[in-house]
Every structure is written in C-alpha cells, then in structure tokens.
Amino acid sequence: MRWKSWLMLALALLLTLACTIPLPRIPTPAPLTLIEPVDQQKTITAEGVSEASVRLGLYVGDLTLRSSAAVPFFDGHFRYNVAEWEPVIREEKVGAALRLTVNQGLGTQLPLADGEQYSNAWDITLGNALPVELTADLGVGAANLDLGGIPLTGLSITAGSGDVVLSWATQNPQPLGTLRLTAGTGAVIATQLGNANFDRLSFVGGTGDADLDLSGTWTRSALGDIKAGTGKITVRTPAGVGVRLNFSGTSLSDLHTVGFSEQSEKVFVNADYGKAPLTLTLNVAVAVGDVTVIAP
Numbered sequence: 001m002r003w004k005s006w007l008m009l010a011l012a013l014l015l016t017l018a019c020t021i022p023l024p025r026i027p028t029p030a031p032l033t034l035i036e037p038v039d040q041q042k043t044i045t046a047e048g049v050s051e052a053s054v055r056l057g058l059y060v061g062d063l064t065l066r067s068s069a070a071v072p073f074f075d076g077h078f079r080y081n082v083a084e085w086e087p088v089i090r091e092e093k094v095g096a097a098l099r100l101t102v103n104q105g106l107g108t109q110l111p112l113a114d115g116e117q118y119s120n121a122w123d124i125t126l127g128n129a130l131p132v133e134l135t136a137d138l139g140v141g142a143a144n145l146d147l148g149g150i151p152l153t154g155l156s157i158t159a160g161s162g163d164v165v166l167s168w169a170t171q172n173p174q175p176l177g178t179l180r181l182t183a184g185t186g187a188v189i190a191t192q193l194g195n196a197n198f199d200r201l202s203f204v205g206g207t208g209d210a211d212l213d214l215s216g217t218w219t220r221s222a223l224g225d226i227k228a229g230t231g232k233i234t235v236r237t238p239a240g241v242g243v244r245l246n247f248s249g250t251s252l253s254d255l256h257t258v259g260f261s262e263q264s265e266k267v268f269v270n271a272d273y274g275k276a277p278l279t280l281t282l283n284v285a286v287a288v289g290d291v292t293v294i295a296p
Contacts, residue, residue, distance in 0.1 A: 032082045032083075032084055032085075032118065033082060033083035033084060034081055034082060034083075034117065034118075035081055035082065035083050036081065037079060037080070037081045037119065038078075038079065038080055038081065038086070039077065039078075039079050040077070040078040040079075040080075040086075040087070041075070041076065041077050041078075042074070042075075042076045042078070042087075042089055043071075043072075043074065043075045043076075044072075044073050044074040044075075044091065044100065045072040045073055046072065046073035046074070046098050046130055047072075048093075048096075049093065049096050049097060049098040049130070050096040050097070050130075050131075051096065051097050051098075051130065051131045051132075051133075051153070052073065052097065052098040052099070052100060052130050052131070052132050052133070053097070053098070053099050053100065053132065053133040053134075053135070054074065054100045054101075054102070054126070054132055054133070054134050054135070055099075055100070055101045055102070055134075055135040055136075055137075056102050056103075056122075056124070056134075056135065056136045056137065057101075057102070057103040057104060057137045058104050058120075058122055058136070058137070058138055058139065058141065058143075059104050059106065059137075059138075059139035059140065059160075060085070060104065060118070060120055060139055060140045060141060061080070061085070061104065061119075061120030061121055061122060061140075061141045062120070062121045062122070062141045062142045062143070062162075063121075063122050063124070063136070063138065063141065063142075063143040063144070063145070064121070064122070064123045064124070064143075064144050064145075065124045065125075065126070065136075065143075065144070065145045065146065065147070066124075066125055066126075066145075066146045067125065067126050067127070067128050067146070067147070067148065067149040067150040068125045068126075068127065068128070069127070069128055069129075069149075071125045071126065071127040072127050072129070073098075073126070073127045073129075073130055074100060074124070074125075074126060074127070075124070075125045076089075076102065076122065076123070076124045076125075077122070077123040077124075078121075078122055078123075079119065079120070079121045079122075079123075080119060080120040080121070081117075081118065081119050081120075082118055082119075082120065084105055084106060085104055085105050085106075085120050086105045087102055087103065087104060087105060087122070088101075088102070088103045088104075088105055089101070089102050090102075102122075102124075104120065120141070126150050128149045128150055128151060128173070129151075130151065131151045131152075131153050131174050132150060132151060132152055132153065133152070133153050133154035133155075134150070134152055134154070134155050134156075135155075135156045135157075136156070136157045136158070137158050138157070138158060138159050138160050138162060138164065138184075139160035139161070139162070140160055140161050140162055141160075141162040142162045142163050142164075142165075142186075143157075143159070143162060143163075143164045143165070144165045145157075145164075145165070145166050145167070146167050146169065147166060147167065147168050147172070147196070148167065148168045148169035148170035148171075148172075148192075148195065149169075149170045149172075149173070150172065151172065151173050151174035152172050152174060152176050152196070153174055153175070153176060153177060154176060154177050154178060154179075155176060155178075155179045155180065155196070155198075156178075156180040156182075157180065157181050157182070158182045158184075159181075159182060159183050159184040159186060159188060159206070159208075160184045160185070160186070161184055161185045161186050162184075162186045163186040163187045163188075163189070163208075164183075164186060164187070164188045164189070165189045165190075166181075166188075166189070166190040166191070166193075167190070167191045167192060168191070168192045168193065168194075168195035168196050168216060169192065169195070170195060171195040171197060171216065171217045171219075172195060172196050172197040173197075174197070175197055175199070175220075176196055176197050176198040176199070177198070177199050177200070178198065178199065178200045178201075178202060179193070179196055179198040179200070179201050179202070180202045180203075181201075181202070181203045181204070182203075182204045182206070183203070183204065183205050183206035183208055183210055183229065183231070184206045184207070184208065185206055185207045185208050186206075186208045187208045187209050187210065187211075188208065188209075188210040188211070188212075189210075189211045190210075190211070190212050190213060191213045191215075192213060192215050192216040193212060193213060193214045193215075193216060194214050194215050194216025194217060194218050194238050194241075195216035195217055196216070197219065197220075198222055199220075199222055199223070200222065200223045200224070200225070201222065201223070201224040201225065201226075202224075202225045203224070203225070203226050203227065203233075204227045204229070205226075205227060205228045205229030205230075205231055205233050205289055206229045206230075206231060207229055207230045207231050208231045209231045209232045209233070209234075210231060210232075210233045210234070211233075211234045211236075212226075212233070212234065212235045212236065213236045214235065214236060214237050214238050214280070215236065215238050215239070215296075216238065218238055218240070218241050218278050218280075219278075220278065221278045221279045221280065221281075222280055222281075223280075223281050223283075224280060224281065224282045224283065225282075225283050225285075226282060226283065226284045226285070226291065227285045228254070228284070228285065228286045228287065228288075228289030228290070228291050229288075229289050230288055230289055231289060232289065232290045232291075232292070233289060233290070233291045233292070234291075234292045234293075234294065235282070235284075235291065235292070235293045235294070236294050236296070237259075237270065237280065237282075237293065237294065237295050237296070238280065238296070239272075239296040240272060240276055240278075241272060241276055241278045241279065241280050242269070242270065242272045242273035242274060242275065242276040242278065242279040242280070243260075243269065243270040243272070243273060243279070243280045243281075243282065243295065244263075244267065244268075244269050244273055244279065244280075244281045244282070245257065245260060245267070245268040245269070245282045245284060245293055246266065246267055246281070246282065246283045246284065247266040247267070247268070247284050247286070248266065248283070248284070248285045248286075249284075249285060249286035249287065252266070254286040254289065254290055254291065255284065255286060255291050255292075255293070256290075256291070256292040256293070257292075257293050257294075257295075258292070258293070258294040258295060259271070259294060259295025259296070260293065260295055268293075270295040271295070
C-alpha cells in the first residue's frame, strides 16, 4: 500500500503546480470547424516603396505562385473550408521597404476527421516591377512556383511533406544573392535554375528525391552547395559554363558523374572548365544519400 501513498502525494503535487504555474496552451482534441468554401482575395499595390519582402507560411494546403505585369505588387486568392485556416495578412512599411507576411491561421484544434474533407489552396501572383525577397515555409501539400520574371533579390524555400516544383521560364531581371532550398519528405523538381541569376545556391536534401536543372541563361559565375539527405539527388549542369565539382563524403560510390573527368582526388571538372568565361563551382557533401551530377 506504500506505493499508493506515494502516488497520492505525487498527484497532489501536480495539482498544486497546475494551480500555480502557467502552462502553455495545448491543442484540444476536437475537429476543425468545417464551413462553406470561402474564396477570399487580397490585392496590395505597395505604393511609395522601392523594395519588398514577402514571407508565406502555408502549413496545410496547396500553393500556386506566378508573376504578372498586370499586378502592381501582390494579388492573392485564398480558398478554404476550415474557419481556423483563414489567412493572417500583415503589412509593415519601414522607410522605402515593405514587409508582407501571409500566414495560414492554425487555431488551437487538432484535425481528427478524414483529411480529404479539408481544403486549402492559395493562388498568388506577384508583380514584376518591385524587387522582392521571397520566403516560403511549406508543410503538407503541393507547391508549384513559376518564378520567371519576378525580380527576386533573395529566395528561401523550406519544403515539408508535399512535392515542390520550381521553374524559371524567363530570366530574373534582378541579381539574386542566395537561393536556399531545403527539402522535406516530398520530391523537389527545379527547372532552369540558371535563370534565377543567383550568386550562391544552397540545397539541403531531405528524405525525398530531388532533380535540380541548372540550365538557363548564365550571366555570371556562381557557387553551389549541395548537401544530400537520404533521398536521391540529380543535378543537371548548364551548357557553356565551366563546372568544377568538389566532393566530400565517406565514399565516392555515393557520387555518380556523367560528362566529368577527375582532375584530382574528389575533384571533377567538365569539358568547358578552364575554357568558358563563366564558372560554376559545386560543393557536394554526401553522408548517406546518393548524388548524380550530369553534364550536357
């Protein structure tokens, strides 16, 4: 019976602590509030500013993003049928810069019912007149971003469990500093990354596969850092650009190259290296994943 006394004492102490210590709010095990589908639109003109930053936080739902000359700065269509998921939009003007944050509302409840009955889709268009630093934090759901023509000064995308497709059909008119891609459990497909006009590419692999196409119009030399996760990564290097590949990993069997020759230990170059006016230096780090680098 002694253990019962100790149990009663422990319960009494827990009750006392619960009454005296503020505890964080914990989501309640209740279904989300299903409502009739809402189609909400938000347009922002960004008058009187010369630069902007846009941060998107979509944790459950699908994202489509594109550019249009007909949009002054930002046009968003938000379609959802969960009351707690109404987007939270904040604008902050600091001098000549505008900071725009669009986050999915989360509420305090946990989804208990079949997820197929929930819907949440964002369709966002950015203008091509204002230099923008874009950040997207993604969770569960697919994302399709056609970034051609958007004057991006910086880009950071963190993927979750959904598939992410990035494309640059036309060249970025603005020099882009660092392009950061962090993969999750879903696939990442990026085409014509050369049109992004970046100084540095930073890719961190996840458990999903990734296909990075670096073709496009190259106007300057650049650096790329590729860190493999457990998924397979395929890197397609551009034509007409000298490429130097520096490998770091436990075994060269984790790295596969096509169209490269080994210049020195764990250093590979393509046929244009040392001859072309532009150079792309790729640092590839592999721990447990698998990376294939292909020259055209």
